[in-house]
Every structure is written in structure tokens, then in C-alpha cells.
Amino acid sequence: xxxxxxGATSINGFIADKKNSLDWLFQFDKGGxxxxxxSYTTFIKDVRAICMGSTxxxxxxxxxxxxxxxWPYDMPAWVFTTRNLPTIPGAxxxxxxxxxxxxxxxxxxxxxxxxIWVVGGGELAxxxxxxxxxxxxxxxxxxxxxxxGAPLFPRTAKPPFKLLSVKPIMDVFIEVHYSIEY
Ligand SMILES: NC(=O)c1ccc[n+]([C@@H]2O[C@H](COP(=O)([O-])OP(=O)(O)OC[C@H]3O[C@@H](n4cnc5c(N)ncnc54)[C@H](OP(=O)(O)O)[C@@H]3O)[C@@H](O)[C@H]2O)c1
Numbered sequence: 001x002x003x004x005x006x007g008a009t010s011i012n013g014f015i016a017d018k019k020n021s022l023d024w025l026f027q028f029d030k031g032g033x034x035x036x037x038x039s040y041t042t043f044i045k046d047v048r049a050i051c052m053g054s055t056x057x058x059x060x061x062x063x064x065x066x067x068x069x070x071w072p073y074d075m076p077a078w079v080f081t082t083r084n085l086p087t088i089p090g091a092x093x094x095x096x097x098x099x100x101x102x103x104x105x106x107x108x109x110x111x112x113x114x115x116i117w118v119v120g121g122g123e124l125a126x127x128x129x130x131x132x133x134x135x136x137x138x139x140x141x142x143x144x145x146x147x148x149g150a151p152l153f154p155r156t157a158k159p160p161f162k163l164l165s166v167k168p169i170m171d172v173f174i175e176v177h178y179s180i181e182y
Contacts, residue, residue, distance in 0.1 A: 003115070003116040003135050004118065005134060005138070005153070006117055007120050008141075008142055009139050010142055015152050022063075047115045047116070048116075049116045049117070051117075053081075057081070058085070061088075078106075079093055120150075121151075122150060123151070123154055136178065137161065138178075139176050143172060143173070
């Protein structure tokens with residue numbers, strides 16, 4: 001069982017642009033997940049619980065659900081928020097707030113030995129890191145920079161992460177995989 005922060009980033013460490021848009025990322029989408037089917041398919045098959053911050057959830061509501069697309073996940077999803085947000089019929093969504101530790105414990109019970117995916121954003125992933133609960137990060141570096149936006153991981157990694165692998169994806173991205181050292 002691992003808790004993994006998996007997602008795509010600009011080279012200079014932004015996961016959404018200043019307008020909270022992902023268009024810079026989806027320009028590379030060739031009909032599958034933007035990070036490449038071979039990466040995502042392998043990753044997601046071992047994931048049994050996911051979590052995200054409310055901005056990410058609201059992005060999905062606005063760009064996918066309101067356009068008639070289905071909720072893309074079939075495992076339980078915890079959405080961190082201090083507000084009352086709408087749910088999605090048929091989707092297993094649980095709202096959480098505050099300390100990530102008890103929520104992580106609950107996610108572990110559902111994951112039953114499989115992995116937990118921290119979808120983002122970076123500050124939420126940082127809260128898992130602060131609590132010593134983040135085991136690995138897998139980031140797909142898109143071949144561009146952005147002039148600001150949502151940060152990938154606003155933390156100082158000390159000690160440095162341990163490199164597990166590096167691989168090109170779709171001749172576009174570079175996927176880096178690190179284990180977190182504490
Ligand atoms: N490139 C990628 O692979 C990737 C991956 C994920 C997300 N994204 C995008 O990147 C952007 C992420 O935005 P972001 O980093 O600003 O935000 P985020 O993590 O999605 O959401 C941040 C919000 O979540 C709530 N929150 C966070 N921690 C909490 C806690 N412990 N307790 C209660 N509430 C908590 C707070 O909002 P409230 O309390 O006000 O609700 C906070 O403002 C989105 O546009 C998303 O679509 C991209």
C-alpha cells in the first residue's frame with residue numbers, strides 16, 4: 001500500500017495555469033489520459049482510494065460533469081473542503097476537512113492494501129508530506145513552462161527524494177518517479 005501523488009506538471013512546477021486552466025496540458029491529449037495511456041492505465045489499476053482538493057473537484061464539475069461526462073473514477077474519492085459542495089449522482093464522493101491523518105486512515109481501510117492516489121493540488125499533497133504519509137510522487141513533465149499558476153508541490157524536500165525511474169511518454173512527456181525520504 002502506497003500513497004502516491006501522481007499528475008502532470010509544467011517544467012517549472014505548475015499544475016494549472018494562472019486562469020486555473022489545463023488547456024496547456026490537454027493540447028497533448030491524443031484520445032486518452034493526457035499523461036499517456038501507458039502510464040495512467042498501469043498506475044490506476046492498483047489504486048483503490050483517491051483524494052483531491054476542492055479546486056480540483058470544482059474543475060471536474062465545471063469541465064466534465066456539467067458537460068455530461070461521467071465521474072471518471074470508480075473507487076471512493078475524498079474531497080477536502082471547508083464548504084458545502086454538490087455531490088454527483090452515482091459517484092462515491094466523501095467530503096473531508098482539516099487534518100489529513102484521520103482521513104488517510106479511512107482511505108487506507110478502503111484501499112485494503114492497494115494504493116491511494118493524491119490527485120492534487122500541490123498544497124494538499126504537501127499536507128500529506130508534512131504528516132509523513134506521502135510515499136512516492138510520479139510526475140509527468142510537459143514540455144513547456146508557465147508564467148505562474150497552481151504550484152506542483154510547495155514544500156522543501158528535505159532530505160531529497162530518491163529517484164526510482166525516469167521515462168519518456170508519448171515522445172512528449174518525461175515521467176519522473178521518486179520515493180519520498182523522511
Ligand atoms: N496537472 C495535473 O495533473 C493536475 C492534478 C490535479 C489538479 N490539477 C488542477 O490544478 C488546480 C489545483 O488547484 P489548487 O492546488 O489551488 O487546489 P486544490 O488542492 O485542488 O484545492 C485547494 C482547496 O481545497 C480545500 N482544502 C485543501 N486542504 C484542505 C483541508 N485540509 N481541509 C479542508 N479543505 C481543504 C481548500 O478549499 P475550500 O475549503 O475553500 O473548499 C483549498 O483552497 C486545479 O485547477 C486542478 O484542476 C491539475
